[in-house]
Amino acid sequence: MRLTDYEQAMLAGKFGEPRRRALEQQIKVGRFFDAEDFVEIAQVHLMADTESLGEAGVAWLEELASFPEEERKVRVPTVTDPRGVDFDAYKRLGQQDAWAALEQRAIDAFTAMHFLMTDTCINYQTIFPPAFGEHVAFGDTGSTIYANSVCGARSNFEGGPSALAAALTGRTPRYGAHLDSGRKGTHRFVVKDRPKTLSDWGALGGVVGRATGSYWTVPVLEGIEGAPTSDELKHFGAALASYGSVPLFHMIGVTPEAHDRGDVFDGPMPDPKTIGQADIDTFYEGFGLHEDGVDVVVFAAPQQSLVEMQALAGLLKGRKISDRTTLIAATSPEIKSACDRLGLTATIEEAGGIVLKGVCFYQMYAREIGEANGWKRLLTNSAKLANIIAGYGYEPVLAPMGKCIDAACAGRMSK
Amino acid sequence: MSDRIVKAHVGIGSPVTATALVASDDFSARYDLDRLEGVFSRPAHKLCGESYVDKILVLNTAKGGVATAWMLYEMKSRGMAPAALLLNAANPIMAQGAALADLPFMDRFETDITAAIKNGDRVTVDPVAGTVTIHG
Numbered sequence: 102m103r104l105t106d107y108e109q110a111m112l113a114g115k116f117g118e119p120r121r122r123a124l125e126q127q128i129k130v131g132r133f134f135d136a137e138d139f140v141e142i143a144q145v146h147l148m149a150d151t152e153s154l155g156e157a158g159v160a161w162l163e164e165l166a167s168f169p170e171e172e173r174k175v176r177v178p179t180v181t182d183p184r185g186v187d188f189d190a191y192k193r194l195g196q197q198d199a200w201a202a203l204e205q206r207a208i209d210a211f212t213a214m215h216f217l218m219t220d221t222c223i224n225y226q227t228i229f230p231p232a233f234g235e236h237v238a239f240g241d242t243g244s245t246i247y248a249n250s251v252c253g254a255r256s257n258f259e260g261g262p263s264a265l266a267a268a269l270t271g272r273t274p275r276y277g278a279h280l281d282s283g284r285k286g287t288h289r290f291v292v293k294d295r296p297k298t299l300s301d302w303g304a305l306g307g308v309v310g311r312a313t314g315s316y317w318t319v320p321v322l323e324g325i326e327g328a329p330t331s332d333e334l335k336h337f338g339a340a341l342a343s344y345g346s347v348p349l350f351h352m353i354g355v356t357p358e359a360h361d362r363g364d365v366f367d368g369p370m371p372d373p374k375t376i377g378q379a380d381i382d383t384f385y386e387g388f389g390l391h392e393d394g395v396d397v398v399v400f401a402a403p404q405q406s407l408v409e410m411q412a413l414a415g416l417l418k419g420r421k422i423s424d425r426t427t428l429i430a431a432t433s434p435e436i437k438s439a440c441d442r443l444g445l446t447a448t449i450e451e452a453g454g455i456v457l458k459g460v461c462f463y464q465m466y467a468r469e470i471g472e473a474n475g476w477k478r479l480l481t482n483s484a485k486l487a488n489i490i491a492g493y494g495y496e497p498v499l500a501p502m503g504k505c506i507d508a509a510c511a512g513r514m515s516k
Numbered sequence: 517m518s519d520r521i522v523k524a525h526v527g528i529g530s531p532v533t534a535t536a537l538v539a540s541d542d543f544s545a546r547y548d549l550d551r552l553e554g555v556f557s558r559p560a561h562k563l564c565g566e567s568y569v570d571k572i573l574v575l576n577t578a579k580g581g582v583a584t585a586w587m588l589y590e591m592k593s594r595g596m597a598p599a600a601l602l603l604n605a606a607n608p609i610m611a612q613g614a615a616l617a618d619l620p621f622m623d624r625f626e627t628d629i630t631a632a633i634k635n636g637d638r639v640t641v642d643p644v645a646g647t648v649t650i651h652g
Contacts, residue, residue, distance in 0.1 A: 129528055129615040130608065153546070153586040157593030240582050260585020263612035277608065314542070315577050316607035346542075346579040346607050463546075464583075489581070492547045492558040 102131045103138045111270060117172025119165050123266035130263065131274030139272040140236045140279050146224050147268065148182035148240030149261040150464040151203045159207050166210035173214050176271035180219040180228055181211065182241045183404065183461040190457055195473030200466060220459030221433030223404050225252060226331055233357055236279060238267035242342035243335065243403045243485065249349040251334050253357040255279045258348050278348050284358065286321035286351055286365040288313050289373040295325060296381065298501035302333045303340040303484030304384040308376055310344025321351045321365050323373065328355050332406050339403050340484035388487060388498045391514045394425060397476040398509040401431035401462040402486035410440050414448040416506040422453035423512030427474065431457045462486060467493040480505050480514065520650045522632050527622030527643030528614045534599035536637045537571040539563050540630045543603065545584035554596045572639045573598040576630055578607035588613035600641040602629050602648065622648065
């Protein structure tokens with residue numbers, strides 16, 4: 102890789118050991134992907150829940166945080182993805198004190214490095230949305246695909262260690278989605294039937310993701326007339342990134358780099374694949390139904406926006422969740438504060454639901470809390486969560502928010 | 517039988533020799549593994565129930581979330597990691613995780629690596645040279 106004088110000095114340790122290590126690690130990745138140089142970044146979103154970090158990862162962070170402040174302080178604004186524990190709710194969920202203690206150690210280390218502990222995967226909706234053309238280093242696949250596709254910013258998937266390195270050096274290797282060539286369409290999809298609910302949008306993301314299935318593919322969607330909402334694009338992108346490991350999509354006439362097909366295709370266009378209602382129905386049917394009972398209903402992955410929380414509260418108002426079923430909605434600390442202030446938290450709790458802040462269901466020791474609470478049959482309106490959670494011992498079913506609420510109140514699904 | 521050599525892009529980490537665990541499925545540490553037990557746990561995965569510890573793990577492509585970047589380091593610190601990871605197509609997360617964990621990691625082979633290597637083959641991975649040797 103070609104390094105500037107400044108980067109050479111950083112690699113020689115002139116700006117401290119943490120930055121030297123970080124750049125060294127970034128060079129390994131840059132070389133692996135044939136990056137020619139680094140690109141400066143404007144902000145970082147870091148995914149580092151303690152379930153992923155483990156004791157080893159937290160100890161690694163603490164060591165970094167023990168360097169002098171001048172050497173450990175991040176170079177650009179750095180916000181965090183959801184944590185593993187909501188300190189106000191963890192005992193109720195059967196989470197262990199040891200996990201909360203590990204979480205606190207991680208928070209102390211991040212704070213010492215001047216992180217902003219936002220604990221959210223919807224930073225693009227709630228904190229500091231990236232601007233068009235801005236280079237950033239985002240963790241969480243959902244935040245990255247939204248930043249790339251909807252905002253027109255530029256980021257690869259930056260896993261925790263990599264995003265942390267970018268925060269310390271203020272740059273990232275220039276490959277993949279940072280390059281114009283990495284943002285051209287590779288697959289075409291024509292959407293015949295516009296999705297209606299958020300889970301329909303997630304299902305569409307799942308269908309497209311299954312048909313792409315590599316980080317280096319860029320799906321292009323046609324046939325969506327008029328802009329979807331931020332939450333619709335959020336569910337679509339999160340599911341697409343989860344099923345397809347894809348960091349970027351274009352939607353002709355909707356997303357900012359795709360006014361028309363000529364903007365996103367070089368040379369001959371690939372043949373389109375048509376997606377209709379039957380494909381979406383088949384996607385849902387793949388999960389089945391929980392007619393015999395539902396243990397837990399989850400609204401998360403991505404965390405809920407204020408608008409989703411309002412919709413949830415509206416559907417739950419005056420109703421009671423079944424004794425056999427637990428209902429969880431996870432959102433960011435900022436949105437939780439707004440929900441408290443606006444009375445939405447109270448409405449959800451009066452119906453028997455649980456509102457969590459700063460966490461997301463699959464990042465909070467999902468296997469262990471499932472075993473502790475007897476949760477197996479899970480219902481969600483998030484296609485992303487439905488995709489992830491089977492690996493944690495759950496039997497997920499996907500349904501629109503309204504059906505999820507009906508099932509939570511009845512204790513089971515009906516056809 | 518003689519050794520066969522498969523060429524690839526230069527990878528991350530140091531050379532290692534071990535037994536291969538192979539499937540044509542994709543890979544995510546978060547979605548597919550019980551990391552405490554060191555086995556595949558996702559019911560739909562072809563390797564469900566198989567231990568990956570100290571194996572040369574050979575799969576198709578990286579999928580899903582970013583958590584694997586931390587998880588490889590954490591798994592290796594407990595001695596519960598694969599000996600190496602070979603994918604037909606990597607994504608950044610796997611490379612970033614391998615760089616932190618110093619786990620031998622390669623992709624972009626001259627042929628479908630999940631077909632070239634059979635389950636149980638003895639394999640030498642050399643990320644520096646960009647070669648994989650399948651011992652006969």
